[in-house]
Amino acid sequence: MKALVTDIDGTITNHARRISLPAIDAIRRLVDGGVPVVLASGNTLCFMDGIAKMVGTDGTVICENGGVWRRGFFGEPVIAGDRRVTLAAFEVLRDHYAGNGLALDPFSHGLRYADVAFARTVPADEVRAVLRDHPVRVLDTGFALHLQEIGISKATALVALAEAMGMTPADFVAIGDSENDTSMIEAAGAGAAVGNAVPEAKAAADFVATAPFGDGFVEAVGHYFP
């Protein structure tokens, strides 16, 4: 395989979102060996820049679960998702829960260009029911709930990014742990799930690591980049 795309939270971090030192080490070995490594997450671009810089990639990232992607630290960010769509749905949701005396506040509001993220204080299925007539998907990353425009995912971003990199998704190994990683695990040439992954991610994967979190990531990297 030519390149790697990996989720961050729950895949190269533990449940508390502390990054795995063996995972950083494995990523640096790939990068220094000339293998492009793309970090793909629901986080914002500037949050991911801090992580990409410290880990030591070239800054190629997929952010906001595919709503935003960028090639290299100095590339022009591409905003694929339409935030007007997700914000409109969020307003409906906020009004619904305000009626029940529950306040919903979006995370990193001014820093998001495509999706809307908020705390997991309400059940994802209830949110899906409230928004069933809206053109949004409700993602539960295990760390937050995200509203994302239908047709946008880590997989759609991987397709566009791979092309910008002169490759195809078939050249990539994708590693993840949660619902929002399933699409890229399926779209990539090879897909892997860490031991703590949700059943859907494991079912979509070609390789399922025994170990959870960062150790499972290292296991998957070792399998595809021996």
Add this chain to the structure above:
Amino acid sequence: MKALVTDIDGTITNHARRISLPAIDAIRRLVDGGVPVVLASGNTLCFMDGIAKMVGTDGTVICENGGVWRRGFFGEPVIAGDRRVTLAAFEVLRDHYAGNGLALDPFSHGLRYADVAFARTVPADEVRAVLRDHPVRVLDTGFALHLQEIGISKATALVALAEAMGMTPADFVAIGDSENDTSMIEAAGAGAAVGNAVPEAKAAADFVATAPFGDGFVEAVGHYFP
């Protein structure tokens, strides 16, 4: 000592800004042992949030070289510096170099609340000369040039933050490597410089590590938190 405040770039990272794994390990040991660890940098708040989350602190940060600080991930950011002042000076600088056919562009423009940062494509001393009549300091972090309102520094932020934390700067060990760390190294109860630190930082320090970068940081932490 009760708490630690540390610079990031060049202190817990190498020259390429890759974070030191032994440094992460040392910080986690302190945090898990109940010692507050504050990350202090010229970076933006959201960039530092990515780093703080992955390293595993409680999110207490000093950003923009003291222009912005926040207690914990969910604290209210305090904006100490006045960006109108630094932007006004930057406009003068940009016009000056535009006259010489040199374009200056600020880094992470929409993400900064106090200072203005730009690439080190022009000599710091020349910038200081151009801006000698403006109420700004020109900081050269070795990674970028920063314009900062006079009276704002990592030290002034440390004083305010320590009070918000129910402590004083005397309770802190400060560790750094560059010009912009000197003020907090002096203001803290104890100051340390890593082996690669600039002469001013070493001169201000009570303890100078033999090793450079992250290994020097670990050395200093071991000295003050045996």
